[in-house]
Amino acid sequence: MIKINYDISIKNEPLKSLKEPQSLERSSSSIFNKSGKVISKSQNVSQTLDIDENDKKLSELISGNYDVLASIDWKTAEGTQQFLDISEKFSSVTGKSLYDEMISRYEAGKISKDNLQKNLKILLDMSEFSPNDQDSDEVWTSYYDFLDLKDIVLADRFNIEDLKKLDYNNYFDKVTRPYAEKFIKQNEEIAINVRKAKQLSNYDVSKSQIAPLLPKITNIKTDANTIIQKFNDYKYQINYSDDAINVKDGNKQYVIDFKKLLSQINDENDKNSVKKMIEGLSAPVLIDLAVEIDTIKVCNDPDSATYAQYDGKDNVITINLAKKDEKNAVFALAHEIGHSLDFSKHEERNMVTFGFNQQFLEISRKEMTKLDGKEDYEKQYATTNPVEMFAECYTLLNMGSSADSNYVLATYFPKTVEYVKKQIEIQRNLPTSERNFIGRESSLLERLSDNPSW
Numbered sequence: 001m002i003k004i005n006y007d008i009s010i011k012n013e014p015l016k017s018l019k020e021p022q023s024l025e026r027s028s029s030s031i032f033n034k035s036g037k038v039i040s041k042s043q044n045v046s047q048t049l050d051i052d053e054n055d056k057k058l059s060e061l062i063s064g065n066y067d068v069l070a071s072i073d074w075k076t077a078e079g080t081q082q083f084l085d086i087s088e089k090f091s092s093v094t095g096k097s098l099y100d101e102m103i104s105r106y107e108a109g110k111i112s113k114d115n116l117q118k119n120l121k122i123l124l125d126m127s128e129f130s131p132n133d134q135d136s137d138e139v140w141t142s143y144y145d146f147l148d149l150k151d152i153v154l155a156d157r158f159n160i161e162d163l164k165k166l167d168y169n170n171y172f173d174k175v176t177r178p179y180a181e182k183f184i185k186q187n188e189e190i191a192i193n194v195r196k197a198k199q200l201s202n203y204d205v206s207k208s209q210i211a212p213l214l215p216k217i218t219n220i221k222t223d224a225n226t227i228i229q230k231f232n233d234y235k236y237q238i239n240y241s242d243d244a245i246n247v248k249d250g251n252k253q254y255v256i257d258f259k260k261l262l263s264q265i266n267d268e269n270d271k272n273s274v275k276k277m278i279e280g281l282s283a284p285v286l287i288d289l290a291v292e293i294d295t296i297k298v299c300n301d302p303d304s305a306t307y308a309q310y311d312g313k314d315n316v317i318t319i320n321l322a323k324k325d326e327k328n329a330v331f332a333l334a335h336e337i338g339h340s341l342d343f344s345k346h347e348e349r350n351m352v353t354f355g356f357n358q359q360f361l362e363i364s365r366k367e368m369t370k371l372d373g374k375e376d377y378e379k380q381y382a383t384t385n386p387v388e389m390f391a392e393c394y395t396l397l398n399m400g401s402s403a404d405s406n407y408v409l410a411t412y413f414p415k416t417v418e419y420v421k422k423q424i425e426i427q428r429n430l431p432t433s434e435r436n437f438i439g440r441e442s443s444l445l446e447r448l449s450d451n452p453s454w
C-alpha cells in the first residue's frame with residue numbers, strides 16, 4: 001500500500017533540549033534539521049542573568065543549603081549558564097568544588113545522608129553531557145566513571161565509600177564545562193535563527209521581483225450571499241450558502257457540496273469552522289477544491305506544528321482545528337489543495353512533481369543551488385522538497401501569499417514560480433474529466449510511490 005502524506009507545518013513549536021537524546025529527531029518541517037543542527041529547549045536565550053539571584057543561590061550553597069540546587073532550570077541554556085557561573089564562583093570562594101564540599105559536609109555530620117543523596121542526584125543531572133566520537137579515550141573514560149558515579153548515587157543502598165573511588169571533578173573539567181559551553185553557544189545561534197526566521201515571515205512579497213506574477217484579486221458584493229471576484233483578467237461569481245459554495249466561471253459551474261465533502265466531520269461546530277476556512281479561499285482554489293478533493297477531515301492537536309495535511313493515497317485533507325485561527329491557516333488549506341492538484345492527471349501524467357516533470361525539476365533544482373551555503377533561516381518551507389515547492393508556488397500564485405515561503409520564493413525562485421504559473425494555466429484549461437485525482441485510476445497509482453527530491 002502506498003501512503004504519502006504532505007503537511008504544512010509552521011516553525012513555532014517549542015524547541016527541545018539538547019540533553020534529551022530523542023530531541024535530535026525533528027519533524028521534516030523544521031528549517032533547522034537540514035544541517036543537522038541540534039535543537040535546544042529554550043527559545044528565549046537571553047543571557048541577562050539575574051546577578052543578585054545568582055549570588056543569593058551561591059551564598060545558600062556556601063552555607064550548606066543544597067536544596068537550592070532544585071531551583072536551577074538546568075535543561076535550559078540560562079540554567080546551564082547559571083550552573084557554570086555558580087560552580088566556578090563556589091570553587092573560587094571556598095577552594096573546593098561543590099561536589100567535594102557536599103561530601104565533606106555529610107562526613108562532618110552537618111547534612112543527612114538523604115539530603116546528600118537527593119542533592120547529589122540533582123548535581124549529577126545538571127553535570128551530565130555525553131562526549132562525542134571525536135573525543136579522546138581519556139574523555140570517554142571520565143564519562144564512564146561518571147556513569148558509575150551516577151549508579152552509586154541512585155542506588156537504594158547508597159554507599160559513600162564507593163564514591164571516593166571515582167573522580168567527579170575530572171569529569172566536570174573534561175566534559176561538563178566544555179559541553180555546557182557548547183550547548184549555550186548553540187542555543188544562542190538557534191535563537192538568532194528563530195528571530196531571523198520570524199522576521200522573514202513578515203516579508204512583503206508584493207514589493208519583490210516576482211510581484212508581477214502575483215494575482216490581483218478584487219471582490220464586489222452583489223447580494224448578501226454572492227460576490228463577483230475579479231482574479232487578474234478572469235471574473236468569477238461565488239455564491240455562499242450553508243450547504244454549498246457555487247462558483248461560476250463563464251458558463252461553467254463548480255459546486256462544493258459540504259454534505260459530501262464534510263461527511264466525515266460529526267461535530268457541527270467543527271463543520272462550521274471548516275466552512276469558514278473554505279470561505280477564505282480564492283475562486284480558482286475553490287474550483288480546484290471542487291474538482292480535485294473528495295473529503296476533508298479534522299483533528300485537534302494543539303501540540304502539533306502541523307496546520308493541515310494531504311493524504312495522497314486517499315485524496316483526503318485533514319485540518320488541525322487547533323490552528324484554525326492562526327494567520328497562516330487558510331493559506332495552509334490552499335497549500336494542501338495545491339498538493340491535490342499536483343496529484344491530478346495532466347495529459348497522461350500528473351501535474352508537476354509526481355509525473356516527474358523534468359522541466360519543473362530542472363528549473364527548481366537550478367534555482368535551489370543559489371541557496372548553497374546560505375543560512376538555515378532563509379530556507380523556508382518550500383525548499384523542503386519539490387513537492388512542497390510546487391504546493392507553496394501554487395498557494396502564492398492563487399492566494400497572493402504562500403503559507404510560509406514568500407521570502408525564499410521571491411528571492412531565489414522567480415523562474416520556478418513563473419513555470420508553475422504556466423503549468424497551472426494549462427491545467428485549468430483542461431476539461432474537468434481530464435483533471436482528476438490520479439489515484440482514482442489504479443493503473444496510475446504506482447506513480448505516487450516515487451518521491452522526488454532535490
Ligand SMILES: [Zn+2]
Pocket residue numbers: 006007008335336339387388391
Ligand atoms: Zn505540503
